Amino acid sequence: MDTADTLRFDNRLIQRLPGDPEPSNQRREVRGAAWSAVMPTPVTAPSTLAVWPEVADLLGLPAGFVDSVDFAEVFAGNALLQGMQPWAANYGGHQFGRWAGQLGDGRAISLGELVAADGRHWELQLKGAGPTPYSRGADGRAVLRSSIREFLCSEAMHHLGVPTTRALSLVGSGEGVLRDMFYDGHPDIEPGAIVCRVAPSFLRFGSFELPASRGEQELLQQMADTCIARDFPELQGSGEALLGDWFGQIAVRSAEMVAHWMRVGFVHGVMNTDNMSVLGLTIDYGPYGWVEDYDPDWTPNTTDAQGRRYRFGTQPQVVFWNLTRLAQALAPLFADVQPLQAGLDAFQATLAACTRRDVAAKLGLSAADAADLQLHQRWQQLMQDGAMDMTLAYRALIGLDVASPDPAVLDGVFYDPARQAAVREPLLQWLHDYATRLRADPLEAAERIARMTRANPLYVLRNWLAQEAIERASEGDMGGVRALQEVLRDPYTERAGLEHYAGRRPAWADHKAGCSMLSCSS
Template sequence: MKLHIQNNFTSQLPADSLEANVPRQVYEACFSFVDPLKPSRPILIHASTEVAEEIGLSKEDLQSDDFLNIFSGNTIYAGTKPFAMCYAGHQFGNWAGQLGDGRAINLTEITNKNKSFTLQLKGAGPTPYSRTADGFAVLRSSIREYLCAEAMFHLGVPTTRSLSLMLSGDQVLRDVLYNGNPAYEQGAIVSRVAPTFIRFGSFEIFASRKDLVNLKLLTDFTIKKHFPNIKEEDVHKYLRFFEEVTQATLKMIVEWQRVGFVHGVMNTDNMSIHGITIDYGPYGWLEDYDSGWTPNTTDNQHKRYRFGNQPEIALWNLYQLANALYPLIDDAKALEAILEAYTSNYEKKYLSMMQDKLGLQNKLNDDLFLVNRLTELLEKAETDMTIFFRNLSNITKEDSAVLAFDRIKDAFYNEKELIEDTLKYWHDWFEIYTFRINEQILTDLERKEKMNLVNPKYVLRNYISQLCIDDSEKGDYSLLNELFEILKNPYDEQPDFQKWFAKRPDWARNKVGSSMLSCSS
């Protein structure tokens, strides 16, 4: 097994001057060197041959003892020094100070086919940033992380990738509901892959401490290494960097809203400067379309990170990044112009995305009424978002409003309970919608094909994840293997797996792990 090592981050940025792996405040450093804790009996559960190929490993490499040992943290690859990153962040809108990689350890940076990657283990032991935690992860959360990153990638959503999922062979104590009833669970380790794991909080830590020397060092490094297209100098390059991060973040959020994904913990330390989805904790996909839904039990009262608020939270987080970069720029108006453009750009891109979901090719600004009215109706009664939009492509130009409605009614959880007024509203909406699709040049089949490229049939619903977790905790990984393959082709019909194209069952409505989730992992 051969990796092409490239230790830019650790060779060009300041390291923690202390070597002790104990929880503490770390100053004037971007990272701390720290080794993973050796697992007692690592076992490979699953590995992605696709991601392996992306980083230069073969299918045979995945079966080797070297792979098992290196990506469980049991041995350290020659020529590398694992490290944990130092960063800060705002959590639920409040300044939290230093956070850092509390249970993530970066093995190394590598290159393959002119692309750079950072390889990271999640759940491989404590770091100086673990605070009161142990740095480990349990199987249930690791399965959710492993499957979700790959599901998101194949949905076309910017994301980290998953390389491998392993059992550590150790028991980990967790209080799932934070109700004073901790229990031991199986420990697990996920290997994650990303261009880097640099976050908004990486810049916030230095700005908050007025450490402008290291703020500049990190920003210059990030631009040179990861934004080589930026050719501007001085203040202008920092503005361009912020603008690119803003645009990438906007694109990510539009994709989240397109597929109905709710992150659940949009703290600034969970925001990547690459505009990729990182840190899959209490996430979820909308079952019934509910703009006020959050999958995070910790957020249940204020619902800061609810589905409908994600675009605004992304902007709020960008304001915090702007504040962190301000000492390098000293031009509030220039930063504000970029932030103000976010709102108008998001509205345009959101409308265009929704028009694509509706199969409208000759796009009109007037469609905003159609879109807004639709989202209002989707919330009037429990309506499965994924099934609704997927079935919408079955409507033809010849359909009456009533027949069009019949084609999507399977998406309702209680279709028979729809009141008369709601039915009339739906028929009125379909009158407008069928009129609009009759204005399209595309045939019904062409429109259906295009719509099915943006409206997935299969998403990683929480209850499906929980079924997989239940089996896996008993040592049965057949469903995990099946889901991994299904989620690689979420837009295909896959008739053999039709049973997973279904509304959330009643038993999962309020079941722990199938509806709401905690941050306990």
């Protein structure tokens, strides 16, 4: 692997935090340790199915290495580059509102922390590379369909401007994986695959919850100190003041992240505390989805179909609830909880500011006040009552004639003619009020259009589009994945010939598996 011999790994996390002294890869409870050393399990016939070249460039991977057989060997887990020291992280979490105890990286194995040429650090993590001490009864593998979804969505979110982990590669294992996709007692063999995902850190809220739940205060302090030094080097000070500033930064970044989710219509689907990044990155792409016919109560997760805890409209409240759990975990490090309360207050203030910012941008206003927020709420209710496609409805507003607003500009966004007819009169009134507001705004028309175009994507990774690519890939044709890569690189610019990727959900996808709601099966 001579073409990659210039890469440097420093693996700061495992150098600074205590590891599991037990070397065996047996499922077990791991106490007093932040990680366990574990090797990926080799696969029989690794092959590179897809790569995001911009991520390879970000990491400084030589082109010759990316195009080589060695690349597939490394990012399938069959081989290591010099300096890699694989590990699986130990963490806990609240799942669907209940404490679940130890969870950990059950099918994720970090290869090492790469130091890029610009000095930035990137943790390279394989998802689906075999069992770890945290796998419980699972096999540590991932199937092609879920791996494609994570591979595509990580970069789709990045190009939308949403804070996220990144994706480098999608490697086929050449092996089958047994999965019960519908949890109905009928498992099937599916093709396996491994994603390499990339982030400055994969530390989660649950990374701190677990030692706190066990009374391991020394480890909790070490975790906090290491996270600040490694991931928040801009923070200065010491003691509780530094810890308070750190928690405040986590809260602010989390608010910015979820505000972007709401802006683009993304629904995470499994917002457990073990799926919350302390860097405010979108992490762990499972049964996610984009809102199509606008419904704040929609969730893409079949496991959450009854309670709908993680539905679209409640995502900001869930992030706040999760932050409260993190604050409780960190409380033993504080003599006074006021800095933690200040962080929670910062979340609320940041979320409110982000909401005003995004409403103004999506509606093409120079700024949004309370009256504008009410105008926007009326629009959201019309989208829901009229069964409008969220992405297409906002884009359609860009073409509104402000001098003579005509509802015909929205004709292509409705899913149900009867519901379209039912909202005709209130929609006419709203368009009149909106046009009046635009005429009073100081933004020039060209600036308004440009601002709306930057805030309202046209191309998003709808589940049915991902499913089309998955079905082609399952037959050995990666053309659908490659086509989506090209589309999703530039989600805001309308391009000729891409009408299929900017269309409403077709009727065939209304109830097709993988096209609307999804299970956590992977």
